[in-house]
Each structure stands twice: as structure tokens, then as C-alpha cells.
Amino acid sequence: MTEAYIYDAVRTPRGKGRKDGSLHEVTSARLSAVTLNALKERNGLEGHAVEDVIWGNATQVKEQGGCLARTAVLASDLDERIPGLSINRFCASGLEAVNLAANQIRGGAGDGYIAGGVEMMGRVAMGSDGAAIAVDPSIAMNSYFVPQGIAADIIATEYGFSRDDADAFAVESQKRAAAAWQEGRFDKSVIDVKDRNGLSILDRDEYMRPGTDMQSLGSLKASFKDMGETMPGFDRIALMKYPHLEAINHIHHAGNSSGIVDGAAGVLIGSEEFGKARGLKPRARIRANAKIGTDPTIMLTGPVPVTEKILKESGMSISDIDLFEVNEAFSAVVLRFMQAFDIDHAKLNPNGGAIAMGHPLGATGAIILGILLDELERSDKEVGLATLCVASGMGAATIIERV
Secondary structure, eight states: OOOOEEEEEEEOOOEESSTTSTTTTSOHHHHHHHHHHHHHHHHTOOSSOSSEEEEEOSOOSGGGOSOHHHHHHHHSSSOTTSOEEEEOOGGGHHHHHHHHHHHHHHTTSOSEEEEEEEEETTTSOTTTTOOHHHHOHHHHTTTTOOOHHHHHHHHHHHHTOOHHHHHHHHHHHHHHHHHHHHTTTTTTTBOOEEOTTSOEEESSOOOOOTTOOHHHHHTSOOTTHHHHHSTTOHHHHHHHHOTTOSSOOOOOOTTSBOOOEEEEEEEEEEOHHHHHHHTOOOOEEEEEEEEEEOOTTTOOOTHHHHHHHHHHHHTOOGGGOSEEEEOOSBHHHHHHHHHHHTOOGGGBOTTOOHHHHOOOHHHHHHHHHHHHHHHHHHTTOOEEEEEEEETTTEEEEEEEEEO
């Protein structure tokens, strides 16, 4: 089987996902094109250099509808002979794009791909696609559907995480992200988003709140308590599924949950021959990838079983992994992951995560994979695992190894 390697990974800064965010006037296609152009220029990708662009985004309507991947190629400086494939695995779309590309290379369907994703959450609102899982009663009732925030609170209740636990994790995420930026840990991969006159629009993640402390978070009201306790009574639905719980402990709020932001990220993946033909040196080998379906009500526990699956299929153990990137969708998601595998927090998200810097749904998987690669190189470690929880009950994971 042909090996698949990562040659480069880039991302845009993450802008606040609202009208006063720095990237708000940039379209999804345009921000994707900026990312594709950066990979083209950094790696000298001339002509029909890659087989395909596989691009993820979670809310595929309006300007993010159609085949956004092909639109992004045409908006970029890539050769028009390169096609595009848009995919949607919700929050894991960017990572799944990478996994699909790697598996295509392994199977002999082309020797080079660009994979990643985008989400302009300030322009195309999360949930605006009217997904059936949430709005079709015949599906929602049978799956005991509750919103993600309620699901995160169910995890906290089920596994014993307190409001202080969640807030302390969030404070640490902010501290780590601020330190990473101050020390230039993201300099290798973050690209400056410029306007058509060449002036910088954004060159740094703008969602961060480095002054966050336990006191400031303690003043915030639990975001999903009213939603859970008033009509339509999502807590009642959850307790029908989990009758052993007396009540849902609502601990999550804007400060210990992922931020709504705009952003894009891309990864250049190829075979050994792809790199040799272009004078490129691989940075890591994609050792394994996996996906799994999980309980659709609690929904966000996927990182645990998908990690168990990928380790089993790879003949590895958790101790073989030097560094972990687990998407910080909500504090309880990552706390549960650390609890399940007894992982030292020092080995997980050392540069902070989506609580501090934001979670641009379709891009985040590619973002955390790139951050993982950079950190493996910076800290001189060998093997890393990236994983995300996924809406409606799924999980995705990728293991990379430096070369």
C-alpha cells in the first residue's frame, strides 16, 4: 500500500464570527482561495499538480452551498483542471477531508491532494441549513435529539464534572493559547489574510480573551439551563434516555465552550513520489485514521470510542501517543477524554484550543492536525493523535508520525 505523507499545513487566523469580526466581509470561497493559494505558493504547485481538492464545511447552504470546493478552486490560482469535492461530517469535516485524501493515495487514486475546510460562521449561521436530525419530529423523537449544549451538560452530569472543573479547563486553554501566540508557535502555519490591495485584514486569532479567570467565568449564566428546563423541555427528553440521572447539571456557558468564529485551513498530502517529483520533503506520515458512530443523544462522546478503535486497528496503545489534539467543543468533551484514558493534561492541547481561539466547524479538523504537526516538531516528539466529537453522534481521529 502506498504511504500518504503531509507536506505542508496552513491556516488562516480565526476571526470573530459576527458582523464586527475582521473576516466578516470575506466570503467562504474567498477565504478558501487564500488558503489554497498559500499552499500553491509555498510548495510550487504548478499546473495540474494535485488530483483533487477535498474541502469540508458543515453548513452547506447559501454561499457555502453547491460544491464549495470547486468554487474555491476556481476562485484561487490553482489550475482549473483540478476538480473539487465538498464533504460534510459536521465538526470533523476538515479532518475527514484529510483522511479521505490519504486513503485515496493509499488506494492508488492519485498521488497528491489538498484537503481541509472552511466555515464562515458569521456569514452562514450554524443550523441555518435546517438539518432533519433537529427539525423532523419523526427522526428527532426516535433519536432523543437534544441540542449540543444539552449533550455537553449530560456528559458533565454522567461523568461527574463540575462547573469549576469546566471553568478551570477553560482558563487553562486561554493561558496556553496566549502563550503560544506570544512565543510564535503558530508562525510557521498561520497565513496573513489580506484584501485585494495587499493590506492585512487579519494576521492573528482575534477571539482570544487571555485575561479570563475563574472569577470572570463564575459570573456567567449557564447557557443551556433555560433551554433544558423550559418547553420543549430538552432535559425531560434526555432523562427519558438516561433515567438513572436525577437531573441534568448545566455547567456550560460561552466561556467554557468553543467560540463561534470564521476560518479556513488546508493540508497538502501526497505520496513519496509526489514529493520527490517536486523537491518537497515530507513532514509526517499519516499512520492511521478512523471514524465511528455513537449515541446520538449524548452525541459528543465520539473521541473516546474512535480513539479506542484507531489504536486497536493500528496495534497501538495510548502510551504510544506523545501528543494529543482533542477539539475543545465544550470543556466536558475534553475532560471526559482525559478521564477515559488517564491522560496527563500536559500532553493534550499544549497550545490551547477552540475554547480560547474558536471553532470554525468545517475547518477545525484540519486546524488541529496542523497544530499537532507543528507541536510535534517544536517539542521534538514523534507520534500525535487528533480527534473531534461530531454532531448527531460520531467521532473521527487521525494518527500522524514525524518522518
